[in-house]
Amino acid sequence: PGIPQVNVAAVCKNGQTTYTLTQSRFTIHDPNAKALTWNIPVVAGGPGLETKKLVLGAEPATFTLPRCNAPLKLDLGESGYYRVHYDDAAFAPIAASISKFAPVDRANILGDQFAQFRAGHGALSSYFDLVDRLTAAHETDIATLEEIIGKLETLDFYEIGSPDRPAFQAYARSRLVPVLKRLGWDQKPHESVLDTMLRPSVISALGTFNDPAVLAEAKRRFAIWLKNPASLRPDLVGTVSALTMKHTDAATYEIMAKKVRDTQATELKLRLFQALANASDPDLIRRNVELAYSGAIPNGRISMALSSIASASENPDLVWKLVRQHEAEIRTHLAPWSQDGFLPAIAGHSNNPDILAELQKDPSSSKTTGAKIATAHALNTVAARQEAVQATQSQIHDWLAARTH
Template identity: 30%
Template sequence: MGRAKSVVLAALGAASVALAAQAQSVRPQMLPDDVVPRHYDLALVPDAKALTFKATVTIDVTVARPVKDVLLNADGLTFDSVSADGARTKAAATPTQDTKLNRATLHFAQPLAAGAHTIAIRYHGTIGHETLGFFAMDYNTAQGSRRTLATNFEPAAARKLLPCWDEPARKATFTVSVVAPKDEVAVSNMPVAKSEGISAAQKRVTFATTPKMSTYLLFVSIGDYERVHQAVDGTDVGVVVKRGDTAKAAYALEQASALLHFYNGYFGVRFPLPKLDLVAAPGQIEGGSMENWGAIFYSQQHLLFDPARSTEADRQLVFLVVSHEMAHQWFGDLVTMRWWDNLWLNEGFARWMQTYAADALHPQWETGLKAQSIFEQGKEEDALPSTHPVLQPVITAEQAGEAFDAITYNKGAAVITMLNAYIGKAKFEEGVQRYMRAHAYGNTVDTDLWSIMQQVAGKPILKIERDFTRQEGLPLVRLATGKGVTLSEDRVFADGNPVKAKPAQHWTIPLPVAAFGTPAQSILLSNTAAVPQAPALLVNAGQTAYARVLYPDAAFGALSEKIASLAAVDQIGLMNDARALGYAGYAPASRTLAVMSRIPANADPIVWQRAVAILRDLDMHYGERPKRAAFRAFARALLRPVANRLGPAPKTGKAAGDAVLRGQAIEALGRFGDTDVIARAKKMVADGSGSAAEQRAALLIAGMKATPAEFDALLARARKTDDPLIKSHLYQALAGVEDPALAGHVIALALGDEMAAGTNISALAQLSGSHP
């Protein structure tokens, strides 16, 4: 569509204006609806050394009614000149700036008539180091220091690079050109359309015009990059890395290629751009990764995989982050939420999809089983008095940053998991495909998806979805036994004390129930329900319902005695509910350890991975109280048979779950004071022996149990190495230190300039977990 000024364009503008007017009636801080952008032509000239840039943006707009003032977003930009339709307009040369709302008003001497216009703005700005907006990332190589320039805009930072209508529903097309050093590579959303030399040292790179998209998805980067690529389903798939890292890009390229083919089939709409790049930042970026359409930007540890040093856990993490961001290329980029209050539909779906894709392409990883731990994070947050609904009010785009939390991501993914199970995989996929076809290149609210699902499934999907997204809180399903079994609903509170001001809450819950040894029967619980008595009754069989289950003592005892025969997902569910309800005082705290002590050493490794995480959490709650020594002795006794089964060294051909569990079990034994494990770990760190996974676990133990001299030695290694991954692992190990005085040293390091951005935040988070 580009710059075309036609009746069709005007009609589309009128439709968008109506849409914006509807939204603005409840969101007074959105931009007015009288001017709608259609196309941006951005010419960018950065000065990497001076950390400044100059730019010109030409914007094709549709004006709904005559206006003299045009309001748009701008943050930290200085306007040099403004013109409309090719004529310089003096009144707009010094626009009004609202620094609080990050807006600029362009004052025109004569009104712009209704219809199509072109606004051209020359301006300049600065390049920062904070990895949001337009920024520089510096790193060291054997040849010296290098600098990469890049952008990262979600949710509302495109306005730091160009004046624009920086709201997700204000979609437009973009043509970008950038001046770059001849020996560097420029990357944007689309392929290069033209590259021409403009001096002995510089070139101008112009990219093809994008499809219609939201401003927060725009991407530009210039750096000392290399690219590896291959064709998949007619799309040029590439991985872009800093020079020298191409060997570490092979795994990401392989997985991205498989994922693109899988997603083309699942979504029923082929990826619509001619190329898809996965770009590795030379460090860590705000948010970890960003789904820019056609040019996804990743923190390097989320994209690079070194076959010689990376672990099985690293392998799976790279896949999950790649699959999450690639899912956004459809769910978020092709079809975008209308406003940030529906962020959960983007992020919850992508988190669910990363698991679904992993189960489809790598079933041996049992990622769906691991997802129970992700859902648990959402449940823990949802049990707090400070929780909020999944669908929460967002008044300004800047407020949207507060919505990127465990409720949006993890509860959102759990609710989608529940609905997928209730609707059925085939019909759910059909609903997704109908949704994609109906809303491609557009904006939606969550009911646009769920109304389609309700039509496909013939079930009350909208009622269920509303119950779980419009009200906060985690359902508690209680069992009462007598002549039969009665199920009733309540709400879980982390401290066991209901918020008195809240009325009783109810949810419509698709709830699978099974008598032990028989197939589950799904009921739709709404307030109360009666089910037949059984010697051992399993409620929420398969753990698909977003709820906790509270059993009476006898019913819990009967079920826990059979835990070795339960499916792995239900073993995890029983542990999770016992732990959480024990903490909150709904059930005896002893249930957690009683359940864990009945899990056999040869249980599914994912079950033991969760058990290790629960043991670590319990250990932290004991603090330094006298009972901690007894608990740690119990934990060592519980884990030693597991470690013995896995063996002292990795075994060729063992399951991926065993490989991950082995490192976690060894690290946990070291944490819990196993002297043999601690001594072996310190020796391995000193002599560099063992596999990558063994070294990683040994390093964590050595850092945790470090003496002052050992701490200094690890710190010296962190300061000496130029490898950012090794440096990050060393600082991570130091951040786990148990010695309170040394912990203070870590805080000083993290608050200073020594650690890279992102590493310091991770270090402080880890330290707070070790010293609550």
């Protein structure tokens, strides 16, 4: 059980570096995690370095390299199952050489560094430093870029409600606009399948970060797609629809809602509804909640659909209020297996203590073992997220202030 962490300390003396490896347990938001010990197979190496292999047990392991400032990375080739925490002396050479590592290692370095931030052991500024170095070197690898995109979107989500969010979004756009410029909106002849797969992610992220050119182009292409469904590649339909729905008007909303009602194929229906769920206007959120239990969505997916609205609209508190007003009726449509997790799935998107208290007081939250588990899971999710939001907003505030000086 649990996830091992290898801690790396480097000391340079007389032209050689001594590395000391120790192990601990990696956790996020788990104050009662028991200490565990593993036998951890470690593969270490880097650009221009020989590969070292060892098994790290309970005792520290040490070895030396005949040079200083070597970009020695652990978990080379992402060959192991553990997190790595480097001290500053060990990490600085890795950061300086990150673009020289193989793509799998670039993505792994980013993942480890973000995980250290989430665990409270690393600074976001050093994660942004890696992103800046990679994008300045014109990163093209899909694994590395998807890693960057996913984390920037997570941070943007944590920035909801922060006055620094527009400045953070401007930074995120500046990292990704050059990637979209290289890819373009349309598939090129002979482009790699990985570029084809990357395109929707980049467009979606830039739209999430409120890039005006991307939002305008999505709206333009959406209007053409309504008249001619063949005008848009299937892999862009969800992205373009979702970005258009974010700031849509009632007339365009209704066209999309009709498509949801009329489409027979369940998976396509749910994809269209997922796009519709992005609407942020309070009246359209109300209409989305009503649509979810109107019979347009299969009973087994209603709970998931309502949870989608709570998340995608960025207004879970309004969704909770609407659901509570119509709860008795909604429950008559729910599949039996989704009754237990129905309210926790919506409350889990809110940071409002009143809503969480209301969830806990509701008799349905302790009616069955399943309901108790779902409620506990929602409360834990919110507590972990609030911790992340607090750390993100304070560190991004300081990081932005340092960038402008």
